Each structure stands twice: as structure tokens, then as C-alpha cells.
Amino acid sequence: MIIAGNDEAKRSKIWRVVTLVSSVLIILIAVYLLTRMFTTNPVVGNWESEDATIALKIEKNDTIQVDITDIAENTDAAVEMNYSVDMKSKIITITKDEEQIDKAVEKADGAYTKEDLENVLDDLDSSFSYSIDGNQLTLTEREYGEQFTFIRK
Structure with a gap:
């Protein structure tokens, strides 16, 4: 041997x-x-809405970079929001950060107002049940049942 x-x-x-x-x-x-x-955290990553108007960059440090296309005439916006995830209950809670909204409005130089930005972000400022099926993230608002669908980029 x-x-x-x-x-x-x-x-x-x-x-x-x-x-x-x-x-x-x-x-x-x-x-x-x-x-x-x-x-x-299963929701961490880059997600884009089905109609490509909102893109989410969910990071490990409990922040979400929300990129909004065409908020005002050919103007895009980027705002940072905070979130928390309960993985047992599959609940994600997203909250607005007023300082970040003010910074985004200042960067816009009058292209859109704070109210325009808040109107878009109000839909995301809530608590959602989340479901991930392959490359698709579905957020279902816990109170009214409104759904948002995002595709992993």
C-alpha cells in the first residue's frame, strides 16, 4: 500500500x-x-416596485434608502427612512425621518415640496406584514390591507 x-x-x-x-x-x-x-434579515437587499416608481435599498443597519422616480416633472428623490423587523411575526415597521425629508427637499432646490415628498412617503410610513416568494417581496399594510409588490434587483 x-x-x-x-x-x-x-x-x-x-x-x-x-x-x-x-x-x-x-x-x-x-x-x-x-x-x-x-x-x-430576509428583507435586506435592493427592491424595485412593479411599476418602477419606487426603489428600496434595505440595509442591515435598520435604514432604508427610498428612491422615488418622477416625484415632480422629471425629478427623482432619495430619502432615508428607518425600519424594524420582527422575523417571527414577519412584520416590518417603516418610519419617516423628518430630518432626512428636510435634507431631500433642500437638495431638490424647489423641484418639489415637502408635501409632495410626504404624500409619497405616507404610504410607506406604516407597519406591514411581509412575504418573500423567490425574488418578490410583498408588503401588506396591517391596518387597511393595501399591498405593495417589489422585485429583487
């Missing part, structure tokens, strides 16, 4: 080491995959 010559004791010892190392690796990989599957 090539491994350990004809010494059965050495081959047996090598076999036990190889088996032990591979078992430990399999367990570590399984723990890693299970941890990633059950502890990561």
Missing part, C-alpha cells in the same frame, strides 16, 4: 484522523448554513 506502507496500525490512525477532520468540517458547515438561514 502507498499510505503507511503495510503497517495496519498507521493506516488505522490516519483513517481516524481523516474521519474526525471531515466530521468536524461537516458540522461547522451545517452550523454556519443553519445560522445564516434562521438569523439573517
Whole structure:
């Protein structure tokens, strides 16, 4: 034999080491995959509405970058909002940040007003039940049942 010559004791010892190392690796990989599957935030990522008017960039640090196209005549807006997720109940709560809205209006240089921006963001400023099916995120407002559908970019 090539491994350990004809010494059965050495081959047996090598076999036990190889088996032990591979078992430990399999367990570590399984723990890693299970941890990633059950502890990561499923809504994190880039999402675009079906009609491509709103894009959400949901980040791990509890912020959402909301990009709105054509809020006013050929003018786009970008606003940062806050969110919290309850993964057990599958609920996401999105809240407006008035300072961020004011900053976005200042950057617009009069292209749109604060009221224009708030009218669009009021629909997102709520608590939603979320459902992820493949690359589709569906937000259902908990109080009135209005639905928003987003596709992962």
C-alpha cells in the first residue's frame, strides 16, 4: 500500500484522523448554513416596485434608502427612512425621518415640496406584514390591507 506502507496500525490512525477532520468540517458547515438561514434579515437587499416608481435599498443597519422616480416633472428623490423587523411575526415597521425629508427637499432646490415628498412617503410610513416568494417581496399594510409588490434587483 502507498499510505503507511503495510503497517495496519498507521493506516488505522490516519483513517481516524481523516474521519474526525471531515466530521468536524461537516458540522461547522451545517452550523454556519443553519445560522445564516434562521438569523439573517430576509428583507435586506435592493427592491424595485412593479411599476418602477419606487426603489428600496434595505440595509442591515435598520435604514432604508427610498428612491422615488418622477416625484415632480422629471425629478427623482432619495430619502432615508428607518425600519424594524420582527422575523417571527414577519412584520416590518417603516418610519419617516423628518430630518432626512428636510435634507431631500433642500437638495431638490424647489423641484418639489415637502408635501409632495410626504404624500409619497405616507404610504410607506406604516407597519406591514411581509412575504418573500423567490425574488418578490410583498408588503401588506396591517391596518387597511393595501399591498405593495417589489422585485429583487
